[in-house]
Amino acid sequence: MMTFMVTTFTSCDWVEDSDRQDRREAGVLEGTWTGYIDTYFYDRFNMRGNSYRTTMYFERYDNYGGVGYEVDYNVNSPRENYYYCDFEWEVDRGVIYIYYADSWNTVSIYDYGLDVNRFWGYMDDGTSRDVSFELYYDNRFDWTFYRTYYAPTRSSNAPRYYASGEFAKAIATKETSK
Numbered sequence: 001m002m003t004f005m006v007t008t009f010t011s012c013d014w015v016e017d018s019d020r021q022d023r024r025e026a027g028v029l030e031g032t033w034t035g036y037i038d039t040y041f042y043d044r045f046n047m048r049g050n051s052y053r054t055t056m057y058f059e060r061y062d063n064y065g066g067v068g069y070e071v072d073y074n075v076n077s078p079r080e081n082y083y084y085c086d087f088e089w090e091v092d093r094g095v096i097y098i099y100y101a102d103s104w105n106t107v108s109i110y111d112y113g114l115d116v117n118r119f120w121g122y123m124d125d126g127t128s129r130d131v132s133f134e135l136y137y138d139n140r141f142d143w144t145f146y147r148t149y150y151a152p153t154r155s156s157n158a159p160r161y162y163a164s165g166e167f168a169k170a171i172a173t174k175e176t177s178k
Contacts, residue, residue, distance in 0.1 A: 022091040
């Protein structure tokens with residue numbers, strides 16, 4: 001006598017698993033991450049070199065996403081040459097979406113790995129380039145300079161973004177060439 005066991009999966013099972021995974025990843029993502037994003041600076045600011053770094057802060061406001069801010073900077077002069085921008089983010093069906101306050105393209109992060117120390121993978125920033133990144137959890141990054149000068153006032157909750165030094169020049173050059 002042979003016995004067969006048949007297992008069926010419904011879409012509800014997949015949705016529950018996907019939902020649980022999205023919540024887990026949103027929880028792990030919360031905090032500060034620092035590292036390098038290849039070709040990102042060329043796409044966004046038309047700047048090249050290996051001295052540019054990105055630090056991102058993710059704060060959850062629900063199970064799937066939240067708000068955050070990012071600073072891109074030259075490691076040789078981080079307070080003189082930087083770009084700071086607020087963003088909103090969410091995890092949806094295994095893709096992380098970042099919506100920047102400066103109306104830069106929505107970034108989709110896919111095919112990524114995420115654990116408590118490292119966050120790596122690929123981004124789609126709306127350009128034709130493959131953008132790879134590797135960030136590390138950074139609980140020592142000092143946001144004081146960037147958040148003190150650019151903290152929202154009580155009268156304004158407007159999205160914020162600021163550039164200084166070579167980042168400001170790059171943005172001005174892009175604006176005048178449009």
